Amino acid sequence: MSTQTTSRPAAQETTRETDNAHGMFDGVDLQQLAERIPTPFHAYSASAIRQRIDELQAALAGLDATICFAVKANPNLAILQLMAQAGVGADIVSVGELRRALNAGMPAERIVFSGVGKSADEIAGALNVGIMRFNVESLDELHTLQRVARAQEVIARAAVRINPDVDAQTHAKISTGKSENKFGVSIDEARRWFAERGQLSHVQLDGLHVHIGSQILSVEPFRLALQRVAAFWRELEQAGHPINSIDVGGGLGVRYRAGVDQPVAAADYVGVIREALADYHGKLLLEPGRYLVAEAGVLLTRVIRVKPGIERNFLVLDAAMNDLQRPSLYDAWHDIVPVADEPRPMTTYDIVGPVCETGDTFARARELPECAAGDLLLIKATGAYGTSMASTYNSRPLAAEVLLQRGRYAVVRRRQHFEEMIAGEQPARNWETP
Ligand SMILES: Cc1ncc(COP(=O)(O)O)c(C=O)c1O
Ligand SMILES: N[C@@H](CCCC[NH3+])C(=O)O
Numbered sequence: 001m002s003t004q005t006t007s008r009p010a011a012q013e014t015t016r017e018t019d020n021a022h023g024m025f026d027g028v029d030l031q032q033l034a035e036r037i038p039t040p041f042h043a044y045s046a047s048a049i050r051q052r053i054d055e056l057q058a059a060l061a062g063l064d065a066t067i068c069f070a071v072k073a074n075p076n077l078a079i080l081q082l083m084a085q086a087g088v089g090a091d092i093v094s095v096g097e098l099r100r101a102l103n104a105g106m107p108a109e110r111i112v113f114s115g116v117g118k119s120a121d122e123i124a125g126a127l128n129v130g131i132m133r134f135n136v137e138s139l140d141e142l143h144t145l146q147r148v149a150r151a152q153e154v155i156a157r158a159a160v161r162i163n164p165d166v167d168a169q170t171h172a173k174i175s176t177g178k179s180e181n182k183f184g185v186s187i188d189e190a191r192r193w194f195a196e197r198g199q200l201s202h203v204q205l206d207g208l209h210v211h212i213g214s215q216i217l218s219v220e221p222f223r224l225a226l227q228r229v230a231a232f233w234r235e236l237e238q239a240g241h242p243i244n245s246i247d248v249g250g251g252l253g254v255r256y257r258a259g260v261d262q263p264v265a266a267a268d269y270v271g272v273i274r275e276a277l278a279d280y281h282g283k284l285l286l287e288p289g290r291y292l293v294a295e296a297g298v299l300l301t302r303v304i305r306v307k308p309g310i311e312r313n314f315l316v317l318d319a320a321m322n323d324l325q326r327p328s329l330y331d332a333w334h335d336i337v338p339v340a341d342e343p344r345p346m347t348t349y350d351i352v353g354p355v356c357e358t359g360d361t362f363a364r365a366r367e368l369p370e371c372a373a374g375d376l377l378l379i380k381a382t383g384a385y386g387t388s389m390a391s392t393y394n395s396r397p398l399a400a401e402v403l404l405q406r407g408r409y410a411v412v413r414r415r416q417h418f419e420e421m422i423a424g425e426q427p428a429r430n431w432e433t434p
Contacts, residue, residue: 022341023339023340023341025043025045025298025404026045026046026047026048026404026405026406026407027047027404027405027406027407027408028043028404028407028408028409030043030298030300030339030376030378031339031340031376033300033402033404033409034300034302034339034376037300037400037402037411038400038415039300039301039302039318039319039376040299040300040301040302040317040318040319040320040323040399041299041300041399041400041401041402041415042297042298042299042300042323042382042383042386042387042399042400042401042402043297043298043299043300043401043402043403043404043409044074044076044079044293044296044297044383044401044402044403044404044412045296045297045404045405046082046296046403046404046405047404047405047406048295048296049079049082049083049292049293049296049383050082050086052266052291052292052293052295052296053067053083053086053088053292054086055266055267056266056270056286056288056291056292057086057087058266058267059266059267059269059270059271060270060284060286063270063274063284064281064282064283064284065283065284065285065286066089066110066283066284066285066286067087067088067089067286067288068088068089068090068091068110068111068112068247068285068286068287069083069088069089069090069091069287069288069289069292070090070091070250070287070288070289070290071090071091071092071093071097071100071101071289072093072097072289072385072388073289073290073292073293073294073383073384073385073388074289074293074297074383074384074385074386074387074388075097075100075388076387076401076412076413077100077103077104077412078401078403078410078412079293079403079412080100080101080103080104080106081104081105082403083104083106083292084104084105084106085105088106088110088292089101089106089107089109089110089111089112089132090106090110090111090112091111091112091114091250091287091289092111092112092113092114092126092131093113093114093115094115094122095121095122095125095126098111098113098125098126098129098131102129108129108130108131108132109130109131109132110132111126111131111132112131112132112133112134112135112159112209112247112285112287113126113131113133113134113135114135114137114161114209114211114287115135115137116137116138116141116182116183118134118141118144120144120147120148123144123145123148123156124148124151124152127148127149127152127154127156128152130154132157133157133158133159133207133245133247133285134156134157134158134159135158135159135160135161135207135209135247136158136159136160136161136205137161137183137184137185138185139185139189139193142158142160142193142200142203142205145158145203146200146201146202146203149202149203150201150202153202154202155202155203155204156202156203156204157203157204157206157207157245158203158204158205158206158207159205159206159207159208159209159245159246159247160184160185160190160193160194160205160207160208160209161183161184161185161209161210161211162184162185162186162187162190162208162209162210162228162229162232163177163178163179163181163183163184163185163186164177164184164187164210164212164224164225164228164229165177165178165179165186166178166212166221166224166225166228167221168212168213168214168216168221168251169216169217169218169220169221170213170214170215170216170217170251170253171215171330171332173329173330174213174214174215174330175212175213176211176212176213176214177210177211177212177213177221177225183211184209184210184211187228187232190208190232191232191235193205194236194239194241195239197241206241206242206243206244206245207243207244207245207246207247208229208232208233208236208243208245208246208247209246209247209249209285210225210226210228210229210247210248210249211247211248211249211250211251211287212225212249212251213251214250214251214253214289214290215251215253215254215290216251216252216253216264217253217261217262217263217264218264219264219268219269219271219272222248222251222269222272222273223272223275223276226248226272226273226276226277227276229246229248229276230276230277230280233246233277233280234279243280243282244282244283245282245283245284245285246277246280246282246283246284246285247284247285247286247287248273248284248285248286248287249286249287250286250287250288250289250290250291251288252264252266252269252288252290252291253290253291254290254291254294254295254381254384255295255381256294256332256333256334256335256380256381257333257335258335263291266291289384289385290384290385292384293383293384294381294382294383294384294385295380295381295383296383297381297382297383297384297386298378298379298380298381298382298383299319299323299324299378299379299382299386299399300339300376300377300378301317301318301319301323301376301377301378301379302317302318302374302375302376302377303315303316303317303318303371303372303373303374303375303377304316304317304318304354304373305373306349306371306372306373309350312348312349312350312365313347313348313349313350314349314350314351314352315349315350315351315352315368315371316352316353316354317351317352317353317354317362317377318353318354319353319362319379319399320353320354320355320360320393320394320396321353321355321357321359321360321361321393322353322355322390322391322392322393322394322396323353323386323387323390323396323399324362324379324382324386324389324390325385325389325390325391326382326385326386326389327361327362327363328359328360328361329389333363334362334363334379334380334381334382335379335380335381336351336362336363336366336368336377336378336379336380337368337377337378337380338368338369338371338375338376338377338378339375339376339377339378340375340376342369343369344369344370345369345370346367346368346369346370347367347368347369347370348365348366348367348368349363349365349366349368349371350363350364350365350366351363351366351368354394354396355393355394355396356394362379387399387401387413392416392421395418395421397415397416397417397418397420397421398413398415398416398421399415400413400414400415401413
């Protein structure tokens with residue numbers, strides 16, 4: 001799919017914190033943990049998240065850069081708190097995410113608002129708390145921002161999201177930087193915005209933003225997109241439109257399949273940013289989501305039963321597509337391993353959940369040590385876009401989330417009660433005419 005063109009070795013295959021050999025994860029014995037917390041549940045390693053933040057911050061040393069974590073990757077308050085404590089801000093796409101970021105202690109001046117569908121109410125809410133910047137994705141949105149800011153008698157800071165027409169070489173559903181995608185505007189359109197920005201009395205349009213997609217495993221798409229943004233920035237400077245902030249988006253890929261995926265190291269990624277924007281000395285923003293949290297998370301699940309099917313052997317787990325959608329939605333690979341480290345003969349299973357559709361499949365024809373009912377398994381690299389995309393499909397309550405740190409654990413979301421799941425629903429009693 002993509003080629004690794006950098007000379008530096010890719011990010012290390014395992015780290016001390018994320019090493020789950022012998023059933024340990026951030027110093028916690030997962031067998032013991034699963035005695036305390038009913039499966040399925042998500043576990044995150046705080047140490048592994050901090051390690052990723054440190055890696056990226058170290059790579060950015062000397063630059064005027066702020067990391068704004070893409071909240072959509074994992075909006076758990078404890079995760080956001082961890083980010084806030086490390087000086088990381090937020091990239092939000094809804095007022096729900098804004099509220100989470102503020103509740104977690106992220107200062108408004110470290111929050112950027114992206115997305116093609118910001119409503120006037122959402123814009124008003126974000127302006128009210130004084131967020132750092134809006135990444136504006138259409139002319140209509142720019143006019144709405146001007147209108148709302150004027151009504152509030154404030155100046156909104158804005159960046160135009162450029163669609164650079166670059167193929168991120170990733171899954172089509174998570175590619176965002178091609179001209180056929182709904183995101184951003186062309187450089188031609190952005191040029192017109194700047195030419196006419198004198199008409200914007202309440203919007204300070206002085207930023208550029210680009211985000212070409214997610215789970216990107218090569219530096220080349222980043223390089224190409226940034227070169228296009230940099231050329232446009234130079235053109236704007238010469239035309240007398242100073243740019244104070246360039247937001248390079250997120251998209252850095254992670255290792256879902258050991259021995260196969262070769263993620264780009266943070267230093268190489270930042271190297272590309274430094275190179276493409278060598279003559280730019282303003283503020284830099286980054287919006288990584290997956291890179292900071294994916295490999296720091298695992299989904300713990302037990303085998304309900306082994307079912308010999310007509311053509312295949314099925315391993316039926318207590319986790320399902322409602323707990324982790326990625327395999328069903330994108331045919332995504334996640335490594336799956338037994339927690340117990342005993343030698344057993346290998347066998348081949350289709351690994352499935354209890355939900356009533358064939359798409360509820362975590363892996364097809366996967367080689368695993370022979371399993372039995374009650375065995376504890378780990379589905380790996382589920383820290384990003386796991387719980388954030390979870391649902392209660394088949395009326396399965398949302399799973400618990402647990403934060404681990406050097407041998408200790410804290411439940412950061414308890415398993416949803418059935419009553420909570422149906423809260424707000426009611427029989428059709430009071431019929432009204434609109
Ligand atoms: C605007 C924007 N920024 C950042 C991200 C985070 O992406 P990732 O999790 O791939 O780093 C996304 C999602 O792709 C996005 O749409
Ligand atoms: N939900 C996607 C990533 C989407 C990125 C958001 N812009 C995934 O699980 O891979």
